[in-house]
Amino acid sequence: MIPAAFDYVAPTTVDDAVRALSEAGEDAKVIAGGQSLLPVLRMRLAAPSKLIDLGRIPELRGVREDGDTLVIGAMTTHYEVQRDPLVREHALLLACATDTVADPQVRHRGTLGGSLAHADPAGDLLAPALALDAELVVSGMDGRRAVPATEFFTDFFETSLRPGEILCEIRLPKYTGWSAHYEKFNRVAQAWSIVAVAAAVRVENDTIAQARVGLTNMAATPVRATAVEQALIGQPATPEAITEAAQHAAEGTAPTTDGNADVEYRQHLARVLTSRAVTAALST
Amino acid sequence: MTATIEPEVGRARLRKEDARLIAGRTRWTDNLTLPGLLHMAIMRSPLAHARITRVDVSSARQLPGVIAVFTGADLADEQGSLPCAWPITEDMLSPNAPSIAVDQVNFAGEAVAVVVARSAYEAADAIEAIDIDYEDLPVVLDMEAAVADGADLVHADLGTNKSATWVFDSAEAGTGSEVEEAIAGAEVLIERTYRQQRLIPAFMEPRSVMVDPTGEQFTLWSATQIPHILRIMLAMTLSVPEHKVRVIAPDVGGGFGGKLQVTPEEVLTFLVARRLGKPVKYTESRSESILAAHHGRDQLQKLTLSARRDGTVTGLKVELLADMGAYLRLVGPGVPILGAFMFNSIYKFPAYRFVCTNVFTNKTPTDAYRGAGRPEATFAIERLMDELAAELDLDPVAVRERNWIRHEEFPFTTVAGLTYDSGNYEAATARAKELFAYDALRAEQAQRRERGDTVQLGIGTSTFTEMCGLAPSRVLGALAYSAGGWEHAAIRMLPTGKVEVVTGSSPHGQGHETAWSQIVADQLGVPFEDVEVLHGDTQSSHKGMDTYGSRSLTVGAIAVVQAADKVKAKAAKVAAHMLEAAESDVEFAAGAFRVRGAGADATSVSIQDVALAVFAAHDLPEGVEPNLDSEATFDPENFSFPHGTHLCAVEVDTETGRVRIREYVAVDDVGRVVNPLIVEGQVHGGLAQGIAQALFEEAVHDESGTLTTGTLADYLVPSAADLPNFTTDRTETPATSNPLGVKGVGEAGTIASTPAVVNAVVDAVRHLGVSDVQMPCTPLRVWRAIHTGQTDAGGLGGEAGGGLGSMGGTQ
Numbered sequence A: 001m002i003p004a005a006f007d008y009v010a011p012t013t014v015d016d017a018v019r020a021l022s023e024a025g026e027d028a029k030v031i032a033g034g035q036s037l038l039p040v041l042r043m044r045l046a047a048p049s050k051l052i053d054l055g056r057i058p059e060l061r062g063v064r065e066d067g068d069t070l071v072i073g074a075m076t077t078h079y080e081v082q083r084d085p086l087v088r089e090h091a092l093l094l095a096c097a098t099d100t101v102a103d104p105q106v107r108h109r110g111t112l113g114g115s116l117a118h119a120d121p122a123g124d125l126l127a128p129a130l131a132l133d134a135e136l137v138v139s140g141m142d143g144r145r146a147v148p149a150t151e152f153f154t155d156f157f158e159t160s161l162r163p164g165e166i167l168c169e170i171r172l173p174k175y176t177g178w179s180a181h182y183e184k185f186n187r188v189a190q191a192w193s194i195v196a197v198a199a200a201v202r203v204e205n206d207t208i209a210q211a212r213v214g215l216t217n218m219a220a221t222p223v224r225a226t227a228v229e230q231a232l233i234g235q236p237a238t239p240e241a242i243t244e245a246a247q248h249a250a251e252g253t254a255p256t257t258d259g260n261a262d263v264e265y266r267q268h269l270a271r272v273l274t275s276r277a278v279t280a281a282l283s284t
Numbered sequence B: 001m002t003a004t005i006e007p008e009v010g011r012a013r014l015r016k017e018d019a020r021l022i023a024g025r026t027r028w029t030d031n032l033t034l035p036g037l038l039h040m041a042i043m044r045s046p047l048a049h050a051r052i053t054r055v056d057v058s059s060a061r062q063l064p065g066v067i068a069v070f071t072g073a074d075l076a077d078e079q080g081s082l083p084c085a086w087p088i089t090e091d092m093l094s095p096n097a098p099s100i101a102v103d104q105v106n107f108a109g110e111a112v113a114v115v116v117a118r119s120a121y122e123a124a125d126a127i128e129a130i131d132i133d134y135e136d137l138p139v140v141l142d143m144e145a146a147v148a149d150g151a152d153l154v155h156a157d158l159g160t161n162k163s164a165t166w167v168f169d170s171a172e173a174g175t176g177s178e179v180e181e182a183i184a185g186a187e188v189l190i191e192r193t194y195r196q197q198r199l200i201p202a203f204m205e206p207r208s209v210m211v212d213p214t215g216e217q218f219t220l221w222s223a224t225q226i227p228h229i230l231r232i233m234l235a236m237t238l239s240v241p242e243h244k245v246r247v248i249a250p251d252v253g254g255g256f257g258g259k260l261q262v263t264p265e266e267v268l269t270f271l272v273a274r275r276l277g278k279p280v281k282y283t284e285s286r287s288e289s290i291l292a293a294h295h296g297r298d299q300l301q302k303l304t305l306s307a308r309r310d311g312t313v314t315g316l317k318v319e320l321l322a323d324m325g326a327y328l329r330l331v332g333p334g335v336p337i338l339g340a341f342m343f344n345s346i347y348k349f350p351a352y353r354f355v356c357t358n359v360f361t362n363k364t365p366t367d368a369y370r371g372a373g374r375p376e377a378t379f380a381i382e383r384l385m386d387e388l389a390a391e392l393d394l395d396p397v398a399v400r401e402r403n404w405i406r407h408e409e410f411p412f413t414t415v416a417g418l419t420y421d422s423g424n425y426e427a428a429t430a431r432a433k434e435l436f437a438y439d440a441l442r443a444e445q446a447q448r449r450e451r452g453d454t455v456q457l458g459i460g461t462s463t464f465t466e467m468c469g470l471a472p473s474r475v476l477g478a479l480a481y482s483a484g485g486w487e488h489a490a491i492r493m494l495p496t497g498k499v500e501v502v503t504g505s506s507p508h509g510q511g512h513e514t515a516w517s518q519i520v521a522d523q524l525g526v527p528f529e530d531v532e533v534l535h536g537d538t539q540s541s542h543k544g545m546d547t548y549g550s551r552s553l554t555v556g557a558i559a560v561v562q563a564a565d566k567v568k569a570k571a572a573k574v575a576a577h578m579l580e581a582a583e584s585d586v587e588f589a590a591g592a593f594r595v596r597g598a599g600a601d602a603t604s605v606s607i608q609d610v611a612l613a614v615f616a617a618h619d620l621p622e623g624v625e626p627n628l629d630s631e632a633t634f635d636p637e638n639f640s641f642p643h644g645t646h647l648c649a650v651e652v653d654t655e656t657g658r659v660r661i662r663e664y665v666a667v668d669d670v671g672r673v674v675n676p677l678i679v680e681g682q683v684h685g686g687l688a689q690g691i692a693q694a695l696f697e698e699a700v701h702d703e704s705g706t707l708t709t710g711t712l713a714d715y716l717v718p719s720a721a722d723l724p725n726f727t728t729d730r731t732e733t734p735a736t737s738n739p740l741g742v743k744g745v746g747e748a749g750t751i752a753s754t755p756a757v758v759n760a761v762v763d764a765v766r767h768l769g770v771s772d773v774q775m776p777c778t779p780l781r782v783w784r785a786i787h788t789g790q791t792d793a794g795g796l797g798g799e800a801g802g803g804l805g806s807m808g809g810t811q
C-alpha cells in the first residue's frame, strides 16, 4: 500500500491552484481531504505525476450566505458541514446526509467538494446536492462557470469538470423551514450506501406543499425521483399517501448488481426507503 | 513487607499490558529497524491457476535503490516445502508447497517474485516494473465439482483434488452403535446441507517479519503466534541448524489462528537475508493480508440426524468437504478433525459417523481460524437441534434438555470417545433464560406474528461445548499430529525478591502478563507488581508450544503453577535452615515460612529473604544448590470442556431483510476464573467474531478465482456500532482435569454465537416458509429467502457498484 512517487504543491489561492493544475498537465490531480484519492493512490489504481493540495486555500473553506443562497466552500469538511448552523437551518437535508458519512476520522478530513468531484454513485452527498438543486461553481484557466447539479454528474466517477478545472463552491437555494431525512441502507456502520434516499419536504396546512427526493446508488449518477415528488405534492401527510407516492421511486433508475444487492432488490429498497425517508422527514 | 492477603486469582484487574498496547508505546515488528536494513516487497500472482512462461526482472533490477530481485527459479533450490505438521491419514496427498512459485501458480496471491531495495518505497516501485507472462490453466473453485469424476486438477501430478478422507465411526471405535441402523429405524430424519463460508482472520496488525543474518545466530522477528514452532520448522525446512536460529515474537497485534503458521513470507525474508548477508524486513499491506494470509472455515456439511418423535436423538451422520485451498498449510488438514469430536456436542447420541474429505482448490490455503473445526461442528449440531424442534413442534430448549448430559452423569464418555470431566448445562441454561426474559420474548414473537408485523422477532439458542486446552500429547499422537501438546514454564527468583516468569505460551493480545502475574502472586505470596512475565523470545523462553486452541491458561499456566511448587519446595529447605527448624516443621503461607503452630508473632522468613540468602549462599544447608529457579513442563491428561448457553433475539425487517440483534445473552462456564475482566473481554471479542460469520463476513471469489472481497470495504468486519449490548454471565463448574480448575475461554464466544444468531434469524421468518438462510445472512439473502425461498442469494456481482471496494473495477 505504497503509492508511486509524485510531486506535491500546496498553493494558497485558487488562481495559483488553477495555474499549477494546468501547467502540470493531464497527469496532475488535485487533492482535497484525500479520503478517496489516497486509497486509490495506495492501491496503485492511479499514479498522478503531481498533486495539487487545496488544503491551504482559505477562500475554498467555510459556509456563508449570499442573499437567498447558501454558499459552501468546496474544501469545507464533512465535520464542519455537519455542525454549521447555516447548513442546519437552510439545507438540513445535506446536514442529515453528511451525518451518515463514514466515521469521525474521515469526516474531519473529507470535504464536500471532494465528495462531489469524486462522483462515487454510492457517495452520500450527491443525491442531496441534486435534490436541492445545487449549483457547482468551478474555476479554470478560462474563468469561472456555474454548473447545475443535473449537468455535473455524468457517469460512474465522472463529472463535467474539464481538465484543469477546480470545484470551488457549492451554491444552494435556501430551504428554510423544510424538514428532511436521509435514509441510508448499508450493512455495517461506516460503509457506503447500498441504496439511500434523500428527502426534503415542506408542509403547509397538513398538506405536502413541496417535496425533493434524491436517490443514492440507483444508477451511475445520483437520481432525482421526480415522479415521487409529483405524487407527493398536494397530498395530505398520511402514511397511505406516502406509501402510494413511494411506489414511483424506482422509475427511471438503472442500478447495478454487486455482492450486496441486485437490480430488483435495489429497486425494491428504493421504494421502501423512500417511504421511510419521507415519513421520517415529516416527523422531524 | 506486603504479603498478599486477598487472593489475586479472581480479581478483575486491569491488564498490565493495556497502557503500552493501547497507547502504542510498544514496538511492533514493523517498527523495528537495524543498521543497513533492506526492505522486501512481493510480487503476487494475479491469476488463480497458470503456468509461468516468462519472467523478466531486468528493468526492475535497474531501478534506483534496488539491491536484488529474485524469482522462483532463483530460490527453488533452497526454499524447501512449507511444512504441514498434520498428516491426518497415512495416504494423505500433500503437494510440494513452495514459498515462491517456480513454474506454476496455484492461487491468486501466491508469490512470484521478490524485490529487495534500500527503502520500502523503492521496493514497491520495482514490483511494478516486473513483467511476467502466464498461460492460463483451468481454475478449480467449487469443492463439489473438484471431487467429481473428470474434474480439472489443481495439482495434475496428484491425479486427484482429494487430499485425504478421514473417518470416525462409533460402531468401529466401540464408542457407540451403527449409525445406518439408527437412520433406517428413525421416526424422524432431519437432513440438511450447511455451508461454512470462507472467512478471513483479519487480525489488526498485518504480518511482518525481519531477519538479521549478520550475527552468529540468525535472528528472526515476526508477528507470529508461534515463535517456538517457527524456529523448529525453519530449522527443519531450510536446513539451518536449530541452534543457529533465534525467533522473537515482540508484541503481536492479534492472530485468531491467522498467525499460527509458518508463512511463505517468513521463509522468503529468511532466504533473501541469508543470500544477501544483510538484514531484511517485509511487512504486508492490508490488501496482501486479506489476499494471501491463510483463510479460515470453508466447509460443505451434509448432515443427517435421526430421532424419535419425542425428540430423543438416535444417530448423527456427518459428511464433510473441507476446502484446503491450493496447499496444505501447518495444521490445515487437521482443522476439520478438531471438529470431528464435537458434532455430537453435549448430547447423548447413541450412534455417530463422521467422514471428511479434504479438497484442493485454486484458492488461498485455509488453516486454523478462531475455534478451528469446533465452530463448524457447533453450528451444524445447534442448527439441527433447532430444525428438529421445529419439525416436532417442540421448544428448542426443551429438545436440547431431553438429550443433554445431565450434571450428575459427569464424567461422561461421549459417542466420539472423549471424556467430558465436568459440566452443568442445566445451571447455565436456567441462568440464560432468566437473563433473557425468554417467556416474555416468546410472547412478543407470537404477537408480532399474529399482527403480521413487518418486523418479526426470532429467538435462537446455542447450548454449546467445545474441547480446548490443546492438547494431551498422547491424543495428538493418536491423531497423527507431528508434535506434542505440553507447555513449559520457568520461574527465576531474583536476589531482591522480584520474580521473573518465563512462559512458553506466546500471547498476542490475550493478557498473559497480567493473568500469569496474578497466579504467581498467589502461589509465591509476592506482590502482583513484583512479577514480570517473559515470553516470545526463544532465547529467554527456550521451550514452548505457543498460543492457540485456548491452551495458554489450561496448559501453560499449569506449568507455571508446577514451577512455583518447585520454587517453594527448594525455598522450604533453606527457610527451615534459617529458622533452625526441621523442614517438616516449616509451613508456607502468604509469602512467608514459619514454624508450624508457632503463632503469628513467631519469627518468619519471607520468600524474598530466602531469595537473598540463596543469592549470598553464605550459609546454605548441606547439599543445597544456591538456586531457587525452577522449571516445569506440563502435559495435560485431558482437554478442557467449557460450555454455556447463548440466547439471541433478532428483529428481521421483512421489507428489507435486515437483521438487527436485539438481545444477546451469553452464560459461559469456563471453570475457575483468574481475571473476570479478561474473561469478559475474550467473550465479547469471541461473540463479535462469531456474529460476524453469521451476519457479515464472507470471502468471495469470482469465476476466475479472483478474490472480490479484497479490501475491508467489501470484507465486512463489524465494529462496535454493528453489535448489540452483550449480557454476559457465568456459571462456575471447575474443571477436574487441572489443579486450577480452569477451562479455556479464547474461542468459546466464537464457537457459540454463530448458530445462536442464525437460529434466531430462521426462527423469525420460519412461519413465512423459511427453514434456512446461508451465512452470512445478508439483507439480500434474508429478503430473498422470505420472498422466493432462495437461501443463497447474492455473492458475486457482475458489475461494479459504488464505494471504495469497487474502485478497482471502475477507475
Ligand SMILES: Cc1cc2nc3c(=O)[nH]c(=O)nc-3n(C[C@H](O)[C@H](O)[C@H](O)COP(=O)(O)OP(=O)(O)OC[C@H]3O[C@@H](n4cnc5c(N)ncnc54)[C@H](O)[C@@H]3O)c2cc1C
Residues within 6 Å of the ligand: A029, A030, A031, A032, A033, A034, A035, A036, A037, A038, A054, A074, A075, A100, A101, A102, A103, A106, A109, A110, A111, A112, A113, A114, A115, A117, A118, A122, A123, A124, A125, A161, A165, A166, A167, A168, A190, A191, A192, A193
Ligand atoms: C473509510 C471510509 C469510509 C467512507 N465512507 C463514506 C460514506 O459512507 N459515504 C460517503 O459519501 N463517502 C464516504 N467516504 C468518502 C469520503 O466521504 C471522502 O471524503 C470523499 O469521497 C472525498 O472527499 P475528499 O475531500 O477526501 O476528496 P479527495 O479524496 O481528496 O479527492 C477525491 C477526488 O476528487 C477530486 N477533487 C477533490 N476536490 C476537488 C475539487 N475541489 N475540485 C476538483 N476536483 C476535486 C480529486 O482530484 C480526487 O479525484 C469514505 C471514505 C473512507 C476513507
